[in-house]
Amino acid sequence: MPRVPQQERAKVTVNAIVEAGFISVQRHGMSGTTTTHIADIAGIGVGSLYEYFKNKEMIYEAMHARFVDDLVTMLQPMSAVIAHLDIVAAIHAILGELHELLQRQDQRYLRYARSALNVDLKIAMDPVTRALSEIIIQYLLHNPQYAQLRRFAAMSYIFIHGGMFTMVRHLSDPNSPISFDELVDGLAHMVNHYVLMEQQLLTANNAPA
Amino acid sequence: MPRVPQQERAKVTVNAIVEAGFISVQRHGMSGTTTTHIADIAGIGVGSLYEYFKNKEMIYEAMHARFVDDLVTMLQPMSAVIAHLDIVAAIHAILGELHELLQRQDQRYLRYARSALNVDLKIAMDPVTRALSEIIIQYLLHNPQYAQLRRFAAMSYIFIHGGMFTMVRHLSDPNSPISFDELVDGLAHMVNHYVLMEQQLLTANNAPA
Amino acid sequence: MPRVPQQERAKVTVNAIVEAGFISVQRHGMSGTTTTHIADIAGIGVGSLYEYFKNKEMIYEAMHARFVDDLVTMLQPMSAVIAHLDIVAAIHAILGELHELLQRQDQRYLRYARSALNVDLKIAMDPVTRALSEIIIQYLLHNPQYAQLRRFAAMSYIFIHGGMFTMVRHLSDPNSPISFDELVDGLAHMVNHYVLMEQQLLTANNAPA
Amino acid sequence: MPRVPQQERAKVTVNAIVEAGFISVQRHGMSGTTTTHIADIAGIGVGSLYEYFKNKEMIYEAMHARFVDDLVTMLQPMSAVIAHLDIVAAIHAILGELHELLQRQDQRYLRYARSALNVDLKIAMDPVTRALSEIIIQYLLHNPQYAQLRRFAAMSYIFIHGGMFTMVRHLSDPNSPISFDELVDGLAHMVNHYVLMEQQLLTANNAPA
DNA sequence: CATGAATGAGTATTCATTCAT
DNA sequence: AATGAATGAATACTCATTCAT
Structure with a gap:
């Protein structure tokens, strides 16, 4: 006991x-x-x-909690800064921090994530999701023009899970066909273009005078 | 031996x-x-x-080869059909097939992917990447208006890895906040909007002559 | 130390x-x-x-000493009372007390005896044997007709060890084929009949003069 | 498995x-x-x-089964012989065989029984009880004068459990105050006197017409 | 070719005992 | 005197791999 x-x-x-x-x-x-x-x-x-x-399992849980905690600790203070950036810069900022976190201490977290991001493990990413949501909300408060995006939940889900996984995978793959900067740039523009296009479509729909 | x-x-x-x-x-x-x-x-x-x-490891390799092979076998014949669809429909078609493959035989492949998609395993996804590239090339031949997209490699990488992982994760997650259709729709529009916006930007750049 | x-x-x-x-x-x-x-x-x-x-072993020894001590403490004062009972009543009295001792405090001693009465433990039952002997001697002083029983030592040994073990086993066995009263009655009559028969035989041997 | x-x-x-x-x-x-x-x-x-x-437990179970099996195998063929002996001789015969079984192979079974006769273990002695009952039934068929003993179940229970335990304990106790022969003789006369006395009492009850 | 009995290094976990504070 | 954190030898059990038949 x-x-x-x-x-x-x-x-x-x-x-x-x-x-x-x-x-x-x-x-x-x-x-x-x-x-x-x-x-x-x-x-x-x-x-x-x-x-x-x-037991051993509980050690892994503690490790996971520490990892998630550090992720959240990293994300939370970014809110204020990010709100004043454009989307591409904002995502660069976030992914840059994430990159730094994963590289820290000889890639301690990267190696961990590589094993843990196995879908088998019921990794509770909820706190991370919440921290990111907070950032997005702050962002929207400062940039109300983006406020009525459709598919908000789905895009968040895709960005958090797919983005995280892709990044970990890329950082672990010595033969990746693209550079890290290309990856980050890709993720940033993926989001940016989506938002821009959505905005355009919404404006068009509302305008029809 | x-x-x-x-x-x-x-x-x-x-x-x-x-x-x-x-x-x-x-x-x-x-x-x-x-x-x-x-x-x-x-x-x-x-x-x-x-x-x-x-040894056991070799069995896993054979299983992976089989999985990749079935993925490729599924993708290859889609090329012809897909070329005539718009982007959203095309992605729906592809992900629908993937979904069917993962559900097949009582989720045999889904269960496998869940364990195997951890980044530890040096999963060679190259053949899948190549098959998808082939589809895209065919698509571009029929839809030359999309021919000069920037960040092509990065977006493919993100879509293949992030998309695949997100899908497997979603299908394995009983408490997902979004539905499968929302996920697919999200992925489809993510790509679609990116392409549309790119096209718009490129057109704008080339026009002002 | x-x-x-x-x-x-x-x-x-x-x-x-x-x-x-x-x-x-x-x-x-x-x-x-x-x-x-x-x-x-x-x-x-x-x-x-x-x-x-x-060490731990010494704690068990102390527990055993306490158990034996309580047994002896229970037996000693019975001497006076028992001397005036017939054999069956006497044994009922003794076993009744033993029963009560074993049931005391939610079967504290019964649970202990169950584990400890395995023959591995060099349980020194000597003090108990001595206490019982004292009772018997007192009994014989008041009932001189039983004074010349043969096999006295052997019967005591059998009664103390066999009786104790059988009782503990019975109290611990939820599926015993006989009731507790039947067991006690059996033990009492086993002794009683032995004594009566011995007496008869001895009388017969001494009489024919 | x-x-x-x-x-x-x-x-x-x-x-x-x-x-x-x-x-x-x-x-x-x-x-x-x-x-x-x-x-x-x-x-x-x-x-x-x-x-x-x-697991280890199953090995102990197999050992116990072997032990019980050997006990039963020893008892079964005795039935025929014993029926023709008087009670004292019969019990001597049975306990003599048991003694031999326990001593066999450098006291293999004695050492086992010493540990196993711990009341904790739910030792299923049923087959042994059944084998002994068979002997007793055969005995009664040949010696109908003993047929109507009271407390039959209780006395069997006492004899089997108490007798077995006392014997194992005695054989394991280097400082026993009595000899093995005295023990066996005691057990034999304990039963014999009980039976004789019961018979006498029953006869007395039935006679007085 | 096929088998399945045998293997033993390796693993998680327990617990009596010690000793620095 | 009292503590409780630290210990590490010991234990039951697993499983990939081999090899005699």
Whole structure:
């Protein structure tokens, strides 16, 4: 029965375990990661893992929570800045930050995402979705001309899931036929053109005087 | 040492093994699949697996090849029909076929893709990319007005990877916030609007003579 | 190094540990009992167990001593009363008390005996044997007609071990073919008939003068 | 999923595992027995245990079945002989055989019973009870004078459980206050006197006309 | 060709015991 | 005295792979 970390020392240990989890996935992949690996990297005994985590699965959950948390932490403060950019620049900004996050610490999160983005895992991306929605809402408040887009939910879903996956895949693919900048530029214009065209169509529909 | 199947009987066995692989992944998931499962389902002894495949990994490779092959086989004949459709209808047609393929045989391929589409596996999607390119080329020959799109490679990459992943994820997600039709419609209009806007911009650039 | 409890507080703790031992065996069985369980129930830290007991085994020993002690404490005062009963009533009295002891505190001792009465444990039943002997001696002093029974030691041994085991087993067996009263009655008459018959035989042997 | 042994070789292995189980319990006690011990003694790999037994528990079950089976096999043919003996001789005969069975192969079964007779284990002694009942019935057919004993079920229960346990305990106790012969003699006369006295009482009740 | 029994290195998990605070 | 975090040896069980028949 995993204990709730009460002492400061314990919190340090819990943190070390999660860190070690990322490092192990980085080194051995997710299915190649063993509890012994994690314990060794964390510099603790195997038994200690089970002081704080019911089982290996719970360590992965904690890792995922950390990942999502860092994603959200990265996204939240961007809202204010992004609202004043045009769509292409805004997406460049967001994906640039994401890129930096994934590359951080020798691609720790990229390696993790590569294994975890397997659709099997019931990855709760909800907090990320919510953080992005918040950004979009702020954006729309500053750019009301985009306010009546159709297919809003679907396009968000596609952008979040497809965009994330494509980016992780691209960053992991040494033989990609396109450059990273081309990918980001593509995603940005994909959104931009969609929005522009929608706006145009809506205007045309409303104008018919 | 796995032999190359020379007799007809051997080909039948190899086929049975690959089939059994899909069925096992369907039943137990990829990480829950064992060589014994596969052998049992295929109706042969475990030892026999190794007559035709060097190891388990090779069976997965064969399964992937089969999957890609079926994807390509599905795509190729669509070329002719699609060329005469508008973009939205064309994408609906393609994704509809893909949907049917993934649902086939009690979601055999969907279950497989769910496990396999994690970025870890060096899934060679090249043949699929090539088949799609062929469709697009045929499309452009019939619709020369779209011929000078910018970011062609990037958009293909995004569409193939992001689209595929989003679709598999959506089909596997019981709590998706959008319907399948909304997803397909979203993907179709994403492409359509991009193309229309590009065309408009290009026309504008070329006109002002 | 376990200290001998000198302070009052320490005695309280030792007692709490032994109590906790019984409760844990009751809840989790003997092989399911861990030092952590015991410490938690006793409301102390694991480390503290080792202040008073060299190891887990010693806790079990203390529990056994307590059990035997309570058995003896129960038996001793019965001597006076029993001496005035006939054999059947006497045995009913003794087994009735034993029954009550085993049922006490939600079958605390019954659960313990169930695990402990396996022959592996070198359970020292000597004090119990001695207490019973004392009862019998008192009984014989008041009932001199039974004084020259043959096989006295063997019958005591059989009664103490076999009787105890059978009773614990019966109380633990939900599907026993006989009722508890039948069991007690059986044990009582087993002894009674033996004694009566012996007496008869002895009288016959001594009489023919 | 343990396979059903089909080849002759497999049956030999299954047998070797059960044998090894007894030997390991003999050497290390039941709780000291590990799957590795058993495999080593059986001269096979650990994995092979699990080819034929779902888990360690199932091995113990097989051992118990073997033990009960040997007990029954020992008892069954005694019926004919015993019917012609007086009660004391009959019980001596039965316990003598039991003694021999427990001593066999360096006390293999004795050591097993010592651990297994723990009341915790839901040891199904039913077949043994049935075999003994058969003996008793045959005995009564030849000795109709004993036919109307009261407390028949209870006395059988006491004799089987208490007698068995007492015997195993005695054989395992180096400091027993009585000899084995005294024990057997005690059990025999316990039954004999009970029966004699019952007969006497019944006769007295029926006679007084 | 085919088999399936045998294998054993590898894995997650437990728990009595220690010891720094 | 008391604690509880840390430990790591030990354990049951799995499964890809081999090889004698």
